[in-house]
Amino acid sequence: MQGAAGATRAEAEAAPSPATTPATANGGAAASEAEGGRRAKRIEAQEVDLFYGDFQAVAGVSVTIEPNKVTALIGSSGCGKTTFLRSLNRMHELTPGARVEGRITLDDQDIYAKGIDPVQVRRLVGMVFQSPNPFPTMSVYENVAAGLSLNGGRVKKAEKDEVVERSLRGAHLWNEVKDRLDKPGSGLSGGQQQRLCIARAIAVEPEVLLMDEPCSALDPVATLAIEDLIGELKNNYTIAIVTHNMQQAARASDVTAFFNLEETGKPGRLIEIGPTETIFTSPTEQATEDYVSGRFG
């Protein structure tokens, strides 16, 4: 480590290592280091109810999404897991008539508090969608740089170049696209497009990455590449992923949350959350057992 050569051991340990700590948007205040990365922020939901007009989609969800871990949300279709995910960066409210009750905090900051700009929330809590959705008319480069203007003000070209390269490297895509940065992003393969979307999401250095079935449109090789990437990204980000693929939840997550609904028309609820290992070897709830065993559904 540079600069630590002449320092005492205690000093060396106390010194932060700038090389491994990417600057965060808020000046690095939240960047107490996790191993090999930085500490991202924790999301806490308390008694969250979600509605589409009169219909209640989710009821009474209290859950902590731990920083620098991958939390998988599983459950059958219609159980509210995607709706819940979308409430974590205020995307739920974009649906007409949709509303949120309860409290969701990002490291103690209520993201639904008065005066909080939803655009800022979405910058801190990025989303990667089911089917890769690069901006079709933009080049690979522009796709990654697209989010930077959200920060306001102009970004210098050199700085932009650096962010684009760092993001593409972070998404394991740099080597495949470095010679065609000016080509349309839509010309990439499905797996590459999804990694491009991940690069776009991390370009703005969010705290949290939400992923809504990010591999459901990908072949197995591209899927495993994304899963490996997820495992690496958690060093710097808090990750929540909705997946229908239970083996993916088992492979790629540290914590698994199971959502279920009693019957059609009733709201989805969080049934059980725990270490992924426990959920897949000895879950506590019978409903969880039945779901992960594929016995119902």
Place this chain on the structure above:
Amino acid sequence: MPEVARVEYQEELERLEASGLGGLDLVSASLERTLEAIEHQDVELAQLVIADDDRIDGRYLEVHQSLITLLATQSPVATDLRLISALLHVLKNVERMGDQCVNICKMIPLTGNEPPADEEMVKLILTMGRQARTLISQSKRSFEDRNVEMAQDLVRQDDVVDNLNRECFGLALAIGDDPDRREWAMTMLLAARAIERIGDNAVDIGEQVAFVVTGLFREFEDASHPNE
């Protein structure tokens, strides 16, 4: 309520459990014949037990292979995964118990046609063997019923076997100076030891029952730390 899914997989798993545990019935029959061979010094019956062990080994291989296929193709998790893991253990126990019967039967011709038998010792070994058969059937029943209490009781039942084994040892020590009688007693001690191991295998099966039910594996009795 949604429909029940994966019916074929569930049926296959149930079939494999029944078939694997059925191996315990084969072992029990094998041990019964082994005891009869000891009692009557029946060399031919002993040969039959040895030959018949192929059936137990065959059961082991067949069920083992099918369980591996289920693991590879069905991605079992939770209770199903614990059940399959436990069955793989139980199969090994079944195979070992069968081998112990073979070990005993191989000794029977060694003691000669009219061995200088000590009746009391023969009686002890037969009692041990019958107790071991009780353990085998109790282990099977506790697995089928997922009955942890019954599984734990195997330890108590096994203590009976262990005590009889020690008694055998005492009798062998006191058998006297006649070389033929001493040789016979040594051979019988090996037979007693083999039966004692069968009891231990039954207790191991009980531990797997507890694992299937609770998800926690722990030895009922730790041989290396007996007083903890």
